[in-house]
Amino acid sequence: MASKANKPELLVNGKRLDGRAFDELRPLRISAGVVKNANGSAYLEWGNNKVLVAVYGPKEVVPRRDADPAKAVLRCRYQMAPFSSLEGHGRTGPNRRATEISKVIREAFENVVLLEEFPNNEIDVYIEILQSDGGTRAAGLTAASVALANAGIPMKDLVYAVSAGRIDEHVVLDLNMIEDNYSDADMPTAIAHRNGDILLLQMDGGLTKEQFHTALGMIQEAGKKISAIQRQALIDVYSAPGEEVKR
Amino acid sequence: MKSIIIPGDEVKEGVSSVNVYVEDGKSLASAVGFYDEQGKRIVPLEGTWTPKIDDTVVGTIEEVGRNNTYTVDLCSFRTGVLLLGKYSRSVLKVGEVIEAIVDRINGKKEVILSNPKELRGGMVLKIKPTKIPRVLGKANTMAKQISEIARCDMIIGSNGLIWLRGGDIALATEVILRIEREAHMPGLTEKIKEVLISKSKNNERKIE
Numbered sequence: 001m002a003s004k005a006n007k008p009e010l011l012v013n014g015k016r017l018d019g020r021a022f023d024e025l026r027p028l029r030i031s032a033g034v035v036k037n038a039n040g041s042a043y044l045e046w047g048n049n050k051v052l053v054a055v056y057g058p059k060e061v062v063p064r065r066d067a068d069p070a071k072a073v074l075r076c077r078y079q080m081a082p083f084s085s086l087e088g089h090g091r092t093g094p095n096r097r098a099t100e101i102s103k104v105i106r107e108a109f110e111n112v113v114l115l116e117e118f119p120n121n122e123i124d125v126y127i128e129i130l131q132s133d134g135g136t137r138a139a140g141l142t143a144a145s146v147a148l149a150n151a152g153i154p155m156k157d158l159v160y161a162v163s164a165g166r167i168d169e170h171v172v173l174d175l176n177m178i179e180d181n182y183s184d185a186d187m188p189t190a191i192a193h194r195n196g197d198i199l200l201l202q203m204d205g206g207l208t209k210e211q212f213h214t215a216l217g218m219i220q221e222a223g224k225k226i227s228a229i230q231r232q233a234l235i236d237v238y239s240a241p242g243e244e245v246k247r
Numbered sequence: 248m249k250s251i252i253i254p255g256d257e258v259k260e261g262v263s264s265v266n267v268y269v270e271d272g273k274s275l276a277s278a279v280g281f282y283d284e285q286g287k288r289i290v291p292l293e294g295t296w297t298p299k300i301d302d303t304v305v306g307t308i309e310e311v312g313r314n315n316t317y318t319v320d321l322c323s324f325r326t327g328v329l330l331l332g333k334y335s336r337s338v339l340k341v342g343e344v345i346e347a348i349v350d351r352i353n354g355k356k357e358v359i360l361s362n363p364k365e366l367r368g369g370m371v372l373k374i375k376p377t378k379i380p381r382v383l384g385k386a387n388t389m390a391k392q393i394s395e396i397a398r399c400d401m402i403i404g405s406n407g408l409i410w411l412r413g414g415d416i417a418l419a420t421e422v423i424l425r426i427e428r429e430a431h432m433p434g435l436t437e438k439i440k441e442v443l444i445s446k447s448k449n450n451e452r453k454i455e
Contacts, residue, residue, distance in 0.1 A: 012370055039293075057322050058324040058325070060324065060326075073358065099274075114268065114277055118324060119356060120355075120356065121324050147254055149253065149254050149278075149279050149293075150277065150279070150293060151293060151294075152291060152292070152293030152294025152295065152377065153294075154254075154260065154266065154277040155254045155277060155278075156254065156255060156270070156275070156277060157254055157255035158253065158254060158255055194256075194275070195270075201269040211316060217432060222390075231253050234251070234253055234279055235251045235253075238251060238292065238431045
């Protein structure tokens, strides 16, 4: 297990283990509309993370007693595939961690999805982590946002998420698995891209006030890139081979 | 090619309020779609069918209730209800396909249907409800073209179900699925016409 005692060197010659700069994202790729049976879907590759999200609904709530006559019920299920991780996390079935992440993702989306348009209905978001390498809740949330828009669920805004953390005194962006396990702080954050509302903010470890503001600044800066990729993924669904879509 | 709008994008003033929400005095899109200059509205590319009065729908009888009342499966998040009343002569069975018109939407957000017509035989095709206006075409040109050239009976429900019978069903299906895939492309009516004419001749030759 990760502990101070067996902590590896996370910085070599002023660079991170995978050669990235402190404020550099891992390569991100998103494609939308990949699951034909679903109303909307997205597949995301973020470094070594691979995430598949499918959205179903609006549809009748089952069981019926959970229905809300004022608005739709949003349900999120975050789950790691049994083969997704090297150890531990990927065991089958719901566990504390998956339940918590499902909850925080749901609460982030309840702020942007216009649930009042579908009273007595539910919207299901299934987030499957196929391969994990740190920052899967951010990756899941980023992909789920694209999948919801692809499903035509009315929403105010797209949401992006990314984590920032601290290695010794350096604030770093988008931690991978090994940095996540041994770093001194990890702060996944989800932000609505148009008005900058913070919809999810969690933190392990500790940051000083200055470090927190540096981290948030890095996240907001990276958000521009992530939002652009999300937007492009949604537009690319409609571009036929050989025909250029106007941007 | 029209430029595509994403949720959160600002839209021009005076746009119809469908698929639009207002925040801080700005009109913003809430769906993926494109801007229609003439209609001054956002045309969604994905999404569900929102029932409107006088919409034609195609559905399957799901449940038979008392006094000639029926629940109709519309393949939507809203269920259809058909209230024919005791004195009505027509009797429908579970599993039968009907065409009906939306009469009103009640407080429980059920779709009340009227003027049911039973559709015998044929097949039902399901496509995305947002693509239905394109299958109909301007003043139903596209729909007329398909049913004339493929020589089949066709009823298009705005809930995304299309009923087809007779003629060259395979060709009609192929063309409708192509419209669904390419609904956002310009000049589709002409393209579909070419496909229809060339393929229908081909098929006739095979039959001979």
